[in-house]
Amino acid sequence: MTLYPQLIIDALKTVRYPGTGKDIVSMGMVEDNIRIDGMNVTFSLIFDKPNDPFIRSVVKAAETAVLTYVSPEVNIRNNITVKAKQLARPEPDKLLPQVKNIIAVSSGKGGVGKSTVAANLAVALARLGYKVGLLDADIFGPSQPKMFDLEEARPYMVEVEGRDLIEPVENYGVKLLSIGFFINKEDAVLWRGAMASNALKQLIGDANWGDLDYFLIDLPPGTSDIHLTMVQTLAITGAVVVSTPQEVALADARKGINMFLGEKVNVPVLGLIENMAWFTPAELPQNRYYLFGKDGCKHLAEQLNIPLLGQIPIVQSICEGGDAGKPVALDTDTVSGQAFRDLATNLIEQVAYRNEHLAPTQRVHVTKGK
Numbered sequence: 001m002t003l004y005p006q007l008i009i010d011a012l013k014t015v016r017y018p019g020t021g022k023d024i025v026s027m028g029m030v031e032d033n034i035r036i037d038g039m040n041v042t043f044s045l046i047f048d049k050p051n052d053p054f055i056r057s058v059v060k061a062a063e064t065a066v067l068t069y070v071s072p073e074v075n076i077r078n079n080i081t082v083k084a085k086q087l088a089r090p091e092p093d094k095l096l097p098q099v100k101n102i103i104a105v106s107s108g109k110g111g112v113g114k115s116t117v118a119a120n121l122a123v124a125l126a127r128l129g130y131k132v133g134l135l136d137a138d139i140f141g142p143s144q145p146k147m148f149d150l151e152e153a154r155p156y157m158v159e160v161e162g163r164d165l166i167e168p169v170e171n172y173g174v175k176l177l178s179i180g181f182f183i184n185k186e187d188a189v190l191w192r193g194a195m196a197s198n199a200l201k202q203l204i205g206d207a208n209w210g211d212l213d214y215f216l217i218d219l220p221p222g223t224s225d226i227h228l229t230m231v232q233t234l235a236i237t238g239a240v241v242v243s244t245p246q247e248v249a250l251a252d253a254r255k256g257i258n259m260f261l262g263e264k265v266n267v268p269v270l271g272l273i274e275n276m277a278w279f280t281p282a283e284l285p286q287n288r289y290y291l292f293g294k295d296g297c298k299h300l301a302e303q304l305n306i307p308l309l310g311q312i313p314i315v316q317s318i319c320e321g322g323d324a325g326k327p328v329a330l331d332t333d334t335v336s337g338q339a340f341r342d343l344a345t346n347l348i349e350q351v352a353y354r355n356e357h358l359a360p361t362q363r364v365h366v367t368k369g370k
C-alpha cells in the first residue's frame, strides 16, 4: 500500500472537535505538514490554547481514524505533535531554571486533604527516585512542617555564588520550605495579601532549591491572590485539583478548575485527585464503604474531560501519619502507600504526555540547566 497525504486528510475529516462539533480538517486544526515515510505518518494538530481540555481525546480520535480508514498498518501512535496558537506562559521561567516541572496542588474547599495529598505525593515522587521540592504556600494553615516532622526546624542562609539564599530543610528526600517556618500560626491571618505574596516570592526566588525534577506548590484552598501571584511568578507546568466525592466539594472543585483554565490564570489542569474516595478499615483492606458517595470525582473528570489521577481511600493511618509527621507514602506495602505511589506514577505519565505532545516552543514547562 502506498500512502499519500490526501488519504490521511480524508480519514481526519471524520474526527470532530468536541468544542464545536465540526471536523478538525475544516477547522484548520491539521497543519499542512503531513510527512509520510513508508508506513510512518507524522503531522501536527493545532489547538487554540495549550490547555485545551480536548487535546488528548482529539489526538486519540485522530490516531484511531487513520488506523481505521487508512490502514491498521500505519505507524501513527505518538507521531502526532500538538501545537498551540497561544503560549501557556508569556515568559519562560527565569526564577527556577534548574527546576523541570512545577506542579500546583490546589482544592476548591478547605479540609478535603489537599495538604495531605501534597505531602504524600511529594514523598511518593521522592521514593520513585526523583528530586523533589515542596513549597507550602497555604498561608491560611501551613501544615507541611508538621506533616514532615519539621515543626522545630528553621531554615538557615547559605551563600551561593555571592548571593545569600534560604536553604530548604529536607526530610524523606523532599526539600521543604513553608510560610509556617517564618510565622506563628496566630499571626497567619495578618499575612494575607501583598505581604504573603512577597514572602512566597522570596521563598521561591531567594531559596537554594537546586536541581529538581518536581517542584510541588501546596496552594491555599479556593481562589485567591496567592494563586495569581504564583502563576505570574512561575511557569507552572500544570495544576492538580484535590476534591472529595460529595456534591458540595465537587461544585467548588469545578470552580477551581475553571479558574486555572480561564484567561487570567491559564494553567493546564493535569488532573483531578479524589481523596476520601471510600473508607477502608485496616483489618479489612478489601472492603470499601463509600461514605461520601461513589466516584463523584471520576464523573466530574469525565464530564470535564480531564484525567482522574488517583483515588485515595479514607484510612486512619493517613490521618495519623499526618499528625505524627510520617507520611504513609513512605511505606508502599500498605494500601494507602500504594494509592499514593499510583497517584505519583499517573502524574508523571500525565506530565510526560504533555511535554511530548507539545511542540518544543509551545511546551508548558521549561527545561533548562543540566
Ligand code: ADP
Binding pocket: 107, 109, 110, 111, 112, 113, 114, 115, 116, 117, 143, 221, 275, 276, 312, 313, 314, 315, 316, 318, 319, 320, 322, 323
Ligand atoms: P486541606 O489541606 O485540604 O485543608 P488536610 O490535608 O489538612 O486538608 O486534611 C484535613 C484532615 O483530614 C487532616 O486531619 C488529615 O489528616 C485528614 N485526611 C486527609 N486525607 C485523609 C484520608 N485520605 N484518610 C484519612 N484522613 C485524611
